[in-house]
Structure formats: C-alpha cells, structure tokens
Amino acid sequence: MMCNHVLEENSRALLTTYIRWRRSVYTQRTVVLALEECRRRMHDQVGKVFNETMFCVKNQKYTDDCQPTFGNPLIYEGAICGINVLGHNCPKYFGVDAYVHVYNPDDYIINRIEAIRKLRIENAIF
Numbered sequence: 001m002m003c004n005h006v007l008e009e010n011s012r013a014l015l016t017t018y019i020r021w022r023r024s025v026y027t028q029r030t031v032v033l034a035l036e037e038c039r040r041r042m043h044d045q046v047g048k049v050f051n052e053t054m055f056c057v058k059n060q061k062y063t064d065d066c067q068p069t070f071g072n073p074l075i076y077e078g079a080i081c082g083i084n085v086l087g088h089n090c091p092k093y094f095g096v097d098a099y100v101h102v103y104n105p106d107d108y109i110i111n112r113i114e115a116i117r118k119l120r121i122e123n124a125i126f
Contacts, residue, residue, distance in 0.1 A: 003081035003103040007055055009034040013076040015057055015097065030057040033096060041094050053111070056096040059088045066090040074099050 007013065015030040038056035039045055050056075057074065067088040074082035082099030 001079045003076060003079045003101075005103060006101050007032045007074075007076055007081050011076060013057065013074050013081065015059065015074060016072055028060055030059065032057050038096065038098065041096055042098070050098070053101050054085070054098060055082065055101060056098045059095060059097045069097065 009032060011032040013030055013032060014027055016025055016027050033056050035050065035052065035055065038054070039047060039050045041056070042050055044050045068090060069084045069087040072084040073080040074084070080102060083102050084097055085100050086098035088097050
C-alpha cells in the first residue's frame with residue numbers, strides 16, 4: 001500500500017534497512033526530520049540536492065561504514081511513504097537517511113525519468 005500524503009516533521013515511522021553482507025533486515029522506530037534540518041545536516045543550505053520531494057529520518061544505528069540501503073522503503077502506518085536515496089553514512093557520517101516521498105508511484109517514476117533526462121548523461125560521457 002502506498003501513502004496518500006506527504007510525511008510531516010516529527011512523524012514516527014519504521015526504518016527498515018537490509019544489510020546485504022549480513023543478509024538480514026533491521027527495523028527501528030525513527031522520527032522524520034524537518035527539511036531545514038536535513039539540509040543543515042547534509043550541508044545543503046541552498047537546497048541544491050535536498051528538494052521539497054525529499055525528507056530524512058534519524059538513524060540511531062551508529063556505524064563507520066556506508067550502508068548502501070538505496071531503494072529500501074520507509075513504512076508509515078502500514079504504507080510505503082518513502083524510498084531511500086542516500087544510505088546511512090554514505091558518503092560520510094550525517095546521522096540520517098535520505099528519502100524521496102512516494103505517495104503516487106506513477107508521479108515518482110515520471111519525475112525520476114525527467115530528472116535523468118535533465119542530467120544529460122550523454123554529454124558528460126562524450
């Protein structure tokens with residue numbers, strides 16, 4: 001089931017993390033942070049990376065290594081409300097996991113395709 005709304009600041013959610021090398025899933029209760037707090041922690045004050053479709057949550061698991069949890073869901077009241085786009089401690093310690101709001105899967109897919117087009121990857125390669 002997908003969310004039908006955007007998660008608000010201080011919402012309590014379940015953070016699921018699949019650790020590939022351990023082949024196990026960890027679940028912890030977490031809190032959604034305000035967009036301004038996400039930007040502050042990510043050193044992105046102008047919003048170049050963190051836009052209004054994104055949010056972050058506190059990750060209480062303190063590890064030194066990057067946990068590449070990209071694509072893992074964030075569950076809120078039994079619904080998938082976010083998809084991980086920046087794993088814990090990737091690329092360096094921030095203490096948060098970054099997510100994109102997912103409340104309409106079709107819009108999400110269309111937005112991602114458009115973002116990829118805007119990158120003009122072909123120009124960067126050649």
